Amino acid sequence: MRRIWTFCWSRLRRCPLTLTYSAILICTGVASWFIDHRIHKAQNFVSTDVRNLERHPVVSLLGSALFNDGNSIFMFVVLIVSMCTLELWLGWLRALGDFLVGHIGATLLTYCVITFGLTRGWYNIGVLWAPDFGISYGVICMLATLVARPPTAQGKWLMFAGAVGFWLLQAPFDIPHNFTAVGHTFALLIGLSIAGLILLRRRQIGPTEAPTQPARDTWAK
Secondary structure (H helix, E strand, C coil), X not given: CHHHHXXXXXXXXXXXXXXXXXXXXXXXXXXHHHCHHHHHHHHHHHCCCHHHHHHCHHHHHHHHHHCCHHHCHHHHHHHHHHHHHHHHHHCHHHHHHHHHHHHHHHHHHHHHHHHHHHHHCCCCHHHHHCCXXXXXXXXXXXXXXXXXXXXXXXXXXXXXXXXXXXXXXXXXXXXCCCHHHHHHHHHHHHHHHHHHHHHHHHHHHHHHHCCCCCHHHCCCC
């Protein structure tokens, strides 16, 4: 157990983004236990439901990522593992960008599906105020991006299976009527697209032209 802790900490201490963000989620999670009514109001304010996105989009898109929906320990652990791995590989700035692209991109695409679906009878009017916040979109995107990380084809396929498996655990059923499942699907596709771009860039650079700086400083490595 001590060796496992030493191994994990030796990597976490080199990941300021992961440590900072996980600390924020712990604080908001603990606060939800002691001041539930105030946190509930804050969650409703930053929820990425249709009405909030139309009234204060920036606050909703960023604020909704400050809460771990349901304080899921499993989701929290997967976040730490995936973000830390991505941060060590690409650096904290690109890891943050990947998370935000998945979180914000999947949210906005889901918003488009909901607004279109309302005209087709997929949703009732109550969906306009349906609470939607959490970290799952960003987590799924990061996991999918990590498909490009393993050096071997077998490793990439295993990572792909892991990302899809995690997506399946989020119950992506009843699409398009379950808008959260729609968001999870978009997040997976966004992450896989980023992984594809990384692999394409790596192929274009080639082994003989690859830069000499550490892998964490470039998307191509």
